[in-house]
Amino acid sequence: MSSFDSPLSPGRRRLLLAVAFAVAGVAAFASDLMPAPASLKTAPGRLAVTPGFLVALRGPAEPRLQDALFRLLRTVEDRTGLTFPHTPAGGFALAAGAAPAALVIDCGAAGPAVPVLGEDESYTLEVTETQAVLHAPTTTGGLRGLATLQQLLQADAAGWFLPAVSIDDHPRFPWRGLLIDVCRHWQPMAVIKRNLDGMALVKLNVLHLHLTENQGFRIESRKFPRLHELGSDGHYFTQDEMREIIAYAAARGIRVVPEFDIPGHATAWVVGYPELASAPGPYVIERAWGVFDPVLDPTNPQVYELLDGFLGEMAALFPDPYIHIGGDENNGVQWNANPRIQAYIREHNLKDNAGLHAYFNTRVHAILAKYGKQLIGWDEILHPDLPAGSVIHSWRGPDGIAAATQRGFATVLSNGYYIDLNHPAWEHYLNDPVPAGSPLTVEQQKLVLGGEATMWAEWVTPETIDSRIWPRTAAIAERLWSPREVRDVPDMYRRLAVVSRRLEEAGLQQESYLEPALRRLAGDGASAADRQALRAFVDLLEPVKDYQRGHHQPAANQFTPLTGLVDCARPDSAPARAFAAQVQAWVFAATPAAQDLDLIARQLAAWRQTADVLGQGLTVTAPRLQEAAPLVHALAEASAVGREATQLLASGRTPDAGWLAAQLARLDQAAQARAAVELPVIAPLRLLVAAAAAQSERKTLSADAWRQHLLELAKVPAKP
């Protein structure tokens, strides 16, 4: 999947934001939990967590539950420094018999050892001053409750504790996934495992592994070894490794759904088996990014022989009932150019390429059915001939969901959850699979199984991938787990910062990858002041959005090092968000305070200082930071514009007539993306200069009219 419509139009964004801001400040939950539980009641009091903390495990013996409990206790030990009672054999001591336990875990049926779609994931958690009790009808529910406990642990000057709460929780959608593309850039075992740990923490339950692509075939086939041997550069999961991943996921209540993308996206398939393509070979692994021609030939019986053998092998390897067959973005070039294929379409009354694709899917469906598997594929597989029971994975938009469910197909939503495109968390957060006022019928709504965040891997390596997935995916996890009404953006961001710490604790590196990456970028000659300025600067940057990076780096391919400035910039800059909030609060305030304006001015001065340090230092001396020079200049320029505005605002003096237009033009210039990054802190300055230009009118207008006037003068949507 490579093309993508922005998930929300600017107009819709503004609307949704207005809704979000209307409830701002009214925190729906006092807790930090993410995803927010279906029901949470807080009470005064706390349960102290001390070295004597003992757990009682009731209900049927379930290794998955005990293992998860032990992992949790170990995590808590590492966080708190407490050592809980251990047995000489190495595990944790459990409360035996009627011994008093600080935590009682009581799960009903053990449930299936490998998680399945739609299983009961509910749990209740009662914490009082004397005891915490976790109840769940299934092991999986118990795992979800343990994830809540991990987030619930708090500290203050008096020590560690669980706050008194009463939680009754269950998910809104049964399919809550993260897709990881391990093809375009290989992602080894360690990446997958730490991301599974992160998923478990935020109650995601489907790992969708995109295993085949033009740029790599990443799973061992014992029946057709040329697939992985010639299609992978040696970077693939052995079947033993995949079993290890599946077990690791199952232990955390997570399904693994494999994707084998056919008939398009198939270059790596046909490197070893060129005779299966729709045009003559030979083929080599694709190194560039985009949509490519190679596609399997649906008229070739050998294709079905290979698919029967291969999918049979995979059906035995992957326990999940669903196998994803991709099906997206066949550009038709090879089919159109092949007279034999076009003749086949005519002879079999298949009408067109879409008909041929549907025919192919019907054959693949039959193969999967033979092996007891159900088919899931991207939007493009939707066709009148698509066999019932298939699932549509929607990447192209809400229309896809409507069309699929209208025909009775279950769907999973990824449109709006393309985390590789570097949009801010709030956009994904407010993207509801079944929003309030949805035009879908109740029956259609029931067919919406949930959604998946998609981590396409053109621009990520094992070093940077966590910073593109997390913490934003936790906001998507909340959207898919929590009630529809939980949609307070500021509160989401508050909790996202906390859960980001827990995700790091789980081994993810979205924060910690940065320091060494910046040291490498700055080079050996950098001083501590240089590095401090670089960190402050990079925290203000965001990678360009959507598919712009390819325009900035047109020659980039699979070999290009991803260790540059843009790889250190992270989506959804927190300091930029904070500055925007600061500026908006001031310009829209009923009675703006002088000291708040002063804080804004100080922030601008600090940026100026950062720009000066870098402009005279690393952007000259460090070869890798020379491309940052215009960005550093832009930050200095933006600071200067902002300074003029704050000075005017502080003095009450109205500027000359041309001033506003001139400043907006300077900001336009400064806001241009360069080196594949952009400076989101520049946007809120438009409001500030508008406020300075119009300040004489402020007293004369109502709050609403003033706001409207400013937005028009500044020519910005009211982005947070």
Place this chain on the structure above:
Amino acid sequence: MSSFDSPLSPGRRRLLLAVAFAVAGVAAFASDLMPAPASLKTAPGRLAVTPGFLVALRGPAEPRLQDALFRLLRTVEDRTGLTFPHTPAGGFALAAGAAPAALVIDCGAAGPAVPVLGEDESYTLEVTETQAVLHAPTTTGGLRGLATLQQLLQADAAGWFLPAVSIDDHPRFPWRGLLIDVCRHWQPMAVIKRNLDGMALVKLNVLHLHLTENQGFRIESRKFPRLHELGSDGHYFTQDEMREIIAYAAARGIRVVPEFDIPGHATAWVVGYPELASAPGPYVIERAWGVFDPVLDPTNPQVYELLDGFLGEMAALFPDPYIHIGGDENNGVQWNANPRIQAYIREHNLKDNAGLHAYFNTRVHAILAKYGKQLIGWDEILHPDLPAGSVIHSWRGPDGIAAATQRGFATVLSNGYYIDLNHPAWEHYLNDPVPAGSPLTVEQQKLVLGGEATMWAEWVTPETIDSRIWPRTAAIAERLWSPREVRDVPDMYRRLAVVSRRLEEAGLQQESYLEPALRRLAGDGASAADRQALRAFVDLLEPVKDYQRGHHQPAANQFTPLTGLVDCARPDSAPARAFAAQVQAWVFAATPAAQDLDLIARQLAAWRQTADVLGQGLTVTAPRLQEAAPLVHALAEASAVGREATQLLASGRTPDAGWLAAQLARLDQAAQARAAVELPVIAPLRLLVAAAAAQSERKTLSADAWRQHLLELAKVPAKP
């Protein structure tokens, strides 16, 4: 090995330091290379490294060399952001035929695929403005030259380049090792691999894996599976994994020498086979630290049956001709208490326990010989009956080396290289296996094969272990590779800071583990200012040395979380070293400058500020930092004492008679180790207060007399 005499007496330390300081400022090499080459000549000019950088590989085709070259090129791409020419098949393009190459690599014989002791590791490297040429008689020499190239790459404002040099290099000792104890705390594959990469970068060539201990049996035995199944908590290397480690090491020119510690340190052996111990079982895996009783029974024929089977199995697994059998620290308790064993000693005229141990070693030697292996063991195996050809691994001191070589045994030195004891790098660096003026004869000197840094694992986890090994081990690597005369301590420290960056680039985490660890310690409530103060504070701390940590944490064992303040403190604090140098320079200066005193005063004020932030913040609010309160107070106290001293020195006023003693007492108090950490920055303040107290005498004394006077007044050895 748990007990340890400090490798250098204070007197010897002072002596060596005096020598080191005598050559300070006379940098032996202008380059950053570590280890310094045997011969390096620099020239003006540079070879630019650009995207067109092409390499020609001459000599016999050798996958090890090409793989190492490709790894190097990938590292350089990641560091520089350049993309070198790739082939469609995925590798790097090599210069074909007579095409001009920026780098020519010409290695002679491929040499053995698995490295062996004493093989030729020499190489030459000539870099001119047009070309770099690496010549080596063997592949291993080529690998060493590539490590040099990796360190040679430089950058300035004009771009990336190799400076023009002429290097002729070979190692001083053939055995340059790092021991990693994977038993006391399990260290998984990823830790081993990244440390192998670090070793290769600094030309270490022996990974000594300490695989069995009281606290864990860490290698799969297919013949005696109860060894690893019952002795490891499931944490052990499978034989497949070990083969992977051996291949990974061999690809980097590194031997893997396994250690199976017998007959003592044997608890984990006898968990599964209690009948082999010298006292009745049952046994459980030891969780505590220290020297323990369980020891194999040398009078039991079953012991030799198991050892024959097991060592035969290991001999087939490990290609290296040496197998380490430990042999240290049998406390004799079980042997003394067992009448049958004592009777056996008498009946076989073995004299005493030492005789029984020697008898045991003779039997083990015979088993190893049968499998074509040579025996190496710790000091304690030295005995008149020890078979010739065995190697003594000396952990107890220079006497061990003398005694062993006198009897014709080859030796490897680890005394003085106990990196787990948190001594500063300079101590290890100046610890020469064959120092100038060594009393050993020439023949004896030839028997000194080299040395090994020892990373015992009572107090390290995969998270922290790199910070205990690196970068100090690079100084040991230089001691073992470079000429004896290379011993300029300040220049070593300058280069150590650079090589530390390269080690991080190789995947080590001695620097990057800290930020997340401190975030965890500070907790969710910490502000940016809190975290900044904490980082500044922790950078001033060092973990206590030698075996003191056990006294600070007497209840600690294998289950204790190692995520505390002491685990964030790192040996050999760089800021503390810098401050000591600053103070020494000022107090001993012929004409001390007022502005240098002012810099010292500012540093003290900054510490005071740090102490204030932490004293009012995290040491109160964060449960894990409450133990830091007295240390923070100590830093504030030290700053206050220093402030008084700098004020007196600035004003020229001589304090009252009791002032010096009172200040030294305050510093004594502040310098006390707490929470298993100490504040090395306090020591140099003793000199400062002495200088303040005695300032009226400064003009009246010669430089030497003044220095001597100050050292006596301050009651400190002249530590750097």
